[in-house]
Amino acid sequence: MRFIAITVSILLLTACANDEVAPEIESTELKFYQAAQQSLRSSNFTDAVDRLQQLEARFPFGRFSDQSQLEIIYAYYKSQQPEAARAAADRFIRLHPQHPNIDYAYYLKGMASFEEDQNFLERFLPLNPATRDLGAANDSFADFSQLVLKFPDSQYAPDARQRMIYLKNLSAEFEVNVAKYYIRRGAYIAAANRGRYVFEHFQKTPSVPDALAVMIEAYSLLGMQDLASETLLVLSTNYPQHESLNSSGQLRDSKSVKNNERSWLNIITFGLVG
Numbered sequence: 001m002r003f004i005a006i007t008v009s010i011l012l013l014t015a016c017a018n019d020e021v022a023p024e025i026e027s028t029e030l031k032f033y034q035a036a037q038q039s040l041r042s043s044n045f046t047d048a049v050d051r052l053q054q055l056e057a058r059f060p061f062g063r064f065s066d067q068s069q070l071e072i073i074y075a076y077y078k079s080q081q082p083e084a085a086r087a088a089a090d091r092f093i094r095l096h097p098q099h100p101n102i103d104y105a106y107y108l109k110g111m112a113s114f115e116e117d118q119n120f121l122e123r124f125l126p127l128n129p130a131t132r133d134l135g136a137a138n139d140s141f142a143d144f145s146q147l148v149l150k151f152p153d154s155q156y157a158p159d160a161r162q163r164m165i166y167l168k169n170l171s172a173e174f175e176v177n178v179a180k181y182y183i184r185r186g187a188y189i190a191a192a193n194r195g196r197y198v199f200e201h202f203q204k205t206p207s208v209p210d211a212l213a214v215m216i217e218a219y220s221l222l223g224m225q226d227l228a229s230e231t232l233l234v235l236s237t238n239y240p241q242h243e244s245l246n247s248s249g250q251l252r253d254s255k256s257v258k259n260n261e262r263s264w265l266n267i268i269t270f271g272l273v274g
Helices: 002-041 045-058 065-078 082-095 102-114 135-150 157-184 188-201 208-221 225-238 264-268
Strands: none
Touching (some): 002 065, 045 065, 065 082, 065 102, 082 102, 102 135, 135 157, 208 225
């Protein structure tokens, strides 16, 4: 009986101690979370990242754990850390596949890739994004596609669809720019193939008539007059007002693409401008 009484006393003391500590822990966790929220509201995203990291490290299973993991994606994204934002989004999606706000994680992942190509020079020079590597743009398109496919009724789906249209147009323009580069280099077969790729895979984009014009020029330079005539018929029938056509529906002087002289601005920017 004495042993039982001692055991019960110890358990009661432990319970009382836990009751005293629990509110203190909850108060500390709340303070961390409120501090992180204050950093987010003041747009101090670097500080918000630090505070959210500390919150998760100290309270990995706390009541703000899920929310802090979601908000750190946004903080990484706004602090221009796209790789960290995508990694945090992937982690959240893996750990919380049934979370009610998981569509937001997909959206932020796509946005991080969407804006990754933004750099210092673009603030001061009229750089055309279609002249640069589109790796991040392709990643963004894939991320937005997942969002639209899995959550078609999400509040973020309409914006994702609009960005996908832009990215598709950008990819088509990039392919046409590559085709034009091949013509300048004398790689006419490669140019024709790039143009045909745009025509077959990027229908309804503004770059389709440009791709047809490049194909006509490439076929003409290769001496494939039948293919050049057939492609010209497609271009003149569907896009009669295209700038590459003259008033009689024939292709203008094609030497303008092949022998185009590079401006000094084009040279010093390695072909990005001018």
